[in-house]
Each structure stands twice: as structure tokens, then as C-alpha cells.
Amino acid sequence: MSVKYNSKIYKIREMISNLLRVIIDANNTCLEAYNSGDELLYKEVQNKLTNISMQGDMIDNEIIRTFALYGPEANELRSLVACLKMTNEIVRIGIGVKKYSNRMQMHSHSLCDLKPLNATIVLLHKSSIDALQYILECFEQLEECETESYYAKVMVEESKNDDLFSILEKDILTTIIDEKELSAEYVKVLGTLRKLERSCDRSVNIANLMLYASKGGEIHQYS
Numbered sequence: 508m509s510v511k512y513n514s515k516i517y518k519i520r521e522m523i524s525n526l527l528r529v530i531i532d533a534n535n536t537c538l539e540a541y542n543s544g545d546e547l548l549y550k551e552v553q554n555k556l557t558n559i560s561m562q563g564d565m566i567d568n569e570i571i572r573t574f575a576l577y578g579p580e581a582n583e584l585r586s587l588v589a590c591l592k593m594t595n596e597i598v599r600i601g602i603g604v605k606k607y608s609n610r611m612q613m614h615s616h617s618l619c620d621l622k623p624l625n626a627t628i629v630l631l632h633k634s635s636i637d638a639l640q641y642i643l644e645c646f647e648q649l650e651e652c653e654t655e656s657y658y659a660k661v662m663v664e665e666s667k668n669d670d671l672f673s674i675l676e677k678d679i680l681t682t683i684i685d686e687k688e689l690s691a692e693y694v695k696v697l698g699t700l701r702k703l704e705r706s707c708d709r710s711v712n713i714a715n716l717m718l719y720a721s722k723g724g725e726i727h728q729y730s
Contacts, residue, residue: 512583515573518624519590520646522566523597527643529555530601531636537608538632549612556605558583563598567591596709596716600639602708603679603702603709610699623706628700631671635703638664638710653717661707662715668707675700 533555540548570591577583614621621628621646645657679697683690 511727512573512577512717515569515577516583516586519569519573519587520649521564522562522569523590524647525561526566526594526601526641527646527711528561528640530559530604531639531643533601533608534604534632534639537604538629539613539637540608541611541632542629545613546615549608552608553605555577556601556608559598559601559605563594563601566594570594586722588638589716593713596712600706600709603706607627607699607702609696610680610702614696614699617691617692617696619696622680623682627671627675627678630677630701631661631668631700634664634668634671635710637670638707641711642680642713645714649717649721652717652721654714654721656719658679658714659711664713665707668704670703672700684687 532671533552536548540546540552570587574584574587592687641657641660641664645652645654676697679693683693694720
């Protein structure tokens, strides 16, 4: 591989890492907003993620330019394809975090009592952040990273996330039975929390892409 090609790959990876850091930071701020009830923090989350799609487009364009200029070989091509698909998943996670923040801010003004659900919501949110943190740790050292090990760690978080969401779903449906007049609001809360579950699914997709980039094989992704 040429020096120029290596430089391009380094730039692309650094751009993806920076994007992941922004999303993880915004996600942590969003969790802090929920724990503290500070609505200004929700606004901060939305501001941090304002240009998320534009950043994703910049990365994709850089990848496409690298395709066009360097005609990469099979293993290099595999890595670039993985990066291209990874960016899409990362951006969609970021958009989901932004929507989650906006909706949780609205839910804080509703009549829904989320206090009985607090512990489970926090654990759900933490598991989605932990999955992303594992992705960042591995991606920053992709050549040396034991991708199978990190893939397994992300899968553990995804499984935990599914279980926690199932608990919340059951608890919210039980609450709806007791508070029928607020049923529509609680259904909206459930839809908002599903974004945290979907974030973990997308983290699994990214972990799979990193595995594909380093080991080859086939790409398997959640629908």
C-alpha cells in the first residue's frame, strides 16, 4: 500500500472515530439530563448532533474518493466497504440519539410517571452507550484489536439491552392498564425507549462490519 493510501485510510478512520466520540459524548449527556432533570442538557445533546448527517456525508465522500483514486486490492476494498457501511449505521445511531433526547425532554412535561421505571431506563441507556464504547475502543486499534472478543462484548450488551427493554415493555403495558387515560402517552414513551434498543442493534451491525474488515467472510446485519 502506498504512503498516500495509508494516509487516506488513517484520515477516514480518524473521522469515523471522531464521529463515534461525538455520539458517545452526546449519549452520556442525554443520560445525565434524564438523571438530573436538567432540560438544558437535552438542548445540548441536540446541538452536539446538529450536523451528524453532514459529517457522515463527508466521511462517505472521502471513502469514495479513495476508491476512485487508488483502486484498492481485495483486502483493502473489504476495509473500505466496511467503513462505508459503518458510517451509515453510526449516523443513524446519532440521529436516533437526537430524536431520543428531544422526545425525552417532551416526556418530562407529560403526566406520565417515569419514576418507577427510572432504574431500568438508566440501565437500558447505559448498555447502549457501553456497546458504542466497545466499538470505539476496537476501531481505534483495528489492526491489533481482537475483533471476535469485542464482537462478543457488543453481543452481550445487545442481549442485556433486549432483556431490559422487554422488562420496560411489560411494566409500561401494566401501567397502561391502571392509567388508561394516559395510554397514548405511555405508548409514545415506549416508542422513545425503543430507540435505545435499536441503537444496540446497530452497534452489533458495526461490530460485524469490523469483524468482516479484519477477517473477511460474509456481512450479517440486523434488518
